[in-house]
Amino acid sequence: MTAAPNREEKTIAEHETLKYSLLGPSLTKSGQDNVDQNKVSEIIYNASKGSKYFNNEEARDKNLTQKIERILTKKRQLEKLDLASDRRKADEYIAELELSRDLSQVVVHIDCDAFYAAVEELDRPELKDVPFAVGGGVLTTCNYHARKFGCRSGMAGFVAKKLCPELIMLKLNFDKYTAKAQEVREIIVDYDPRFESASIDEAYLNITEYCRRNDIGPEEAVEQLRREVHEKTKITISAGIAANAKLAKICSNMNKPNGQFSLPRERNAIIAFMRDLPTRKVNGVGRVFERELDAIGVKTCGDIYQYRQYLAKLFGDKAFAFLMQCYLGLGRTTVQPAEEYERKSVGTESTFGEMGNPVELRDKLRATAEELEKDMVRTQFKGRTLCLKVKLHTFEVFTRQVIPPKAVYIAEDLYKYSVPMLSKLEQEFPGMKLRLMGLRCTHLVSMKKPDTMAFFGFKRKSTSDQPESESPSSDTAKRKADSLDNDGEGQWESWPDELLFEDAERQEREDEMQELETLSQEIDKRRHHGKEIVPNPKKGEEVEEEWWDCPICGRPQATSEREFNEHIDLCLSRQTIRDVVQETAESRSRDQTPVPKRAKMGTEKGREKGVPGDPKQRRLCFG
DNA sequence: GCGGATCAC
DNA sequence: TATGGTGATCCGC
Structure with a gap:
């Protein structure tokens, strides 16, 4: 073969990958099943061609193609080597993971269907039968009519118009969506008071306890939840029910919109499910990783197994671990409020x-x-x-x-x-x-004022044998109160907005703040010094009683937050900030125990991200 | 630790 | 005419 046609072929191939890339990241979203993607791709390609955006995408695509070439070259080298040791390591890891498999929890992922569009339709029913989108220059979302034309979230507005000239474009009404999301969360909180918001329109629930207490099956419970949400909010949601968050997330996409899918919490069913699942369906595998995996022959999660000896060397240890968990259908079984993420x-x-x-x-x-x-x-x-x-x-x-x-x-x-x-x-x-x-x-x-136990990282640990002590109703009330505190105000009463002060005064405050900050860091470090500072149940019968070791004087303190704060204030006034810092530094140098790392927010490659407990962000969320 | 890149929503 | 904003993680250097 001569060089010329080869180069031409290569160019065509590159444009194919570019066209695929230009389709956007939300290709896996529902509503695209009956769309002629080739036609859509052609329209997008032609609408974009020659623009600066296009040129940049083209350059990025070329880079990725080269990166994939390097991966393939490396794989060919690896094929010549004896990888028995790598295969054994992979198998050992699989065995280890298998031991950790937990099928005891019922995790649900719920996802509102075309959420922003659905909310807009409620206000303007006439939109129900026409294609429309929400967003400015770039679509935030669009209804299912628009999706039939190939329109998608993340797409440039003018491109969407090319695909669907009648497309109606609406501005974002963020407050409206937030209010609606709040309505939804008020319902789901009854199913799991510790539900976890993944975004404004998504949440994870652990309904194990709900099902047990109400003697109801998971599928029935979720049907009921969806019915209740629809009746009370007129929003339809889709849900996935599975043994862990990763699977639940995948499952919620299976019968979208307004549907649910339950994956049996049995190892064989899970393995079989993953075997034929395209890698892209897994949260965390995007356009790039999908192409890289495809290049070495991995199209489904089941394909991962036969390449296990290559994966760590080709993609790194984190990706290796992630892929092994994909193959096995493993994921976290814990669900926690978004505010608890750091x-x-x-x-x-x-x-x-x-x-x-x-x-x-x-x-x-x-x-x-x-x-x-x-x-x-x-x-x-x-x-x-x-x-x-x-x-x-x-x-x-x-x-x-x-x-x-x-x-x-x-x-x-x-x-x-x-x-x-x-x-x-x-x-x-x-x-x-x-x-x-x-x-x-x-x-x-x-910068939070160090007067709450929360600041020191103390959380009231619910006594496990006393689930009533943390009843859904009280927790609901608390979380509702949290949501009202949407600007974090009230936590900083004695330190009003800096801008109100004259410069000199501001400087003074700043210095004070700096000191407080140093203190907070020291205490923070010390807090993580050991588990011994976590609340300990008192020996004896009164299980409800708890106490804390004061991080400053070290003496055990009473359980109520008020009493604790009073003690902290006293302690701080007795001991100057400098003393505390000094003492803490000394104690750290005495104790060489490595500081335990904070719980990691996600698993490898940013999978299963939570939403930080920032009010701005929290407003976006159910939680 | 820095900067680039990927990913989710 | 023309392609978003916020936050997180991982990798190579």
Whole structure:
């Protein structure tokens, strides 16, 4: 074969993958079954061709193709080697995972059907029979009529219009969706008071206890839940019922919309289910990983097994572990409120018309900093690291970060420390024009006043043999109260908005805050020092009684939050902050026990992400 | 630890 | 005319 046709073939092949990529990330969403994807792909391709976005996508696609070439080359090398040891390691891992299999829990994933569109339809019934979408330049979602034309979430508005010229575009009414989501959560809380919001329209529930208490089967319970939600909110939801969250999530997509699917909680049924399941159906496998897996011959989760000896070397240990769990159909069986997840960053970004003027760019940076300050104040965090993100007019994305001398959150500081990064980028890309700018703080430090047990990480542990002590009703009430506290106000009463103060006073406050922050970190570290600080049930009969070791004086303290806070206040006033920090540092150096890591939020590759307990975010959620 | 990349929603 | 915002994780260096 000559070189020319080969190159041509390659170009065609590359365009095929590009076209596939251009279809967007939500290809697996429902409503696309009877759509001629080739036709849709052609329209999208032609609508996009030549644009800067297209060119960038093309470049990315070429890079991925090269990356896949490298993967294949590596695989061919591995094939020549003796991988018996790798196969044995994989088999040992599988055996180990198998031992951890827990089929005792009934986990449910629920997902509102085309949620934003459904809410809009309630207000405007005439929309029911016409294709329409919600969102601005990019579709946030669209109804099922629109999906028949190939429209999808994440698609550019003008492309959607090409696919469906009659498409009606609606602006987002975020408050409306939030209110509706709240209605839904008020119902599902009765099925699991500790349900977990995955987003505004998705939630995980563990209904094991509900089924036991009401002597009802899981499928029947979920049918009842869906019926109840529909009757009371007029929203239809789809649900998946399975032994763990990963499977439940997959199952909720099986009979969408307005349907449910239950996967038996039996090993054989689960293995059989995974065997024929395309990898892309698993949460965490996106367009890229799907292509990479496909390239080596893995199309379904069942295919994973025969390639097990290659996976770690080709994709890394994390991906290996993830894939093994996919093959076995394993996932977490725990469900917990989103507020209990720990936030790791706060950021803001925005897109705008091409901008290259350095003065304008600095104005934009200042505005971005001011936006971020609002979010930092709202969430009560400072950041030890500040990250600047820019997207050039070519759609290329770059990030740069700094560690300011102190934790930051005030716009002035955010700006001051990010300007040099912007200047450096301007040097790096002379005449650069941006279409997006963003700022993000990471390595967060809490600014919450240290007067609650929650601050120290103490949570009332429900006595396991006393489920009534944490009855659904009381928890519901508490969680409803939480949701009303939507701005985190009331936790910072004695420290009003910084902006109200004159600069000098502000500085003073800041220094004080800095000290508090240092204290909080020290105590935080110490808290994680050992399990011994967690609440211990008192020996004896009174199981309800609990006590805590004060993290400052070390003495055991009473159980009520009020008493505990009073003690902490007393302790703090007796001992200066400096003393505490000193003492804590000493105790740390005495005790060489490694600080236990916080519970990880997700599993490998960001699977099973939770939503941080940020009010802004929480507003988006059921939880 | 940094920067790029991927992923979910 | 023209393709989002927020947050998380993983990998290679």
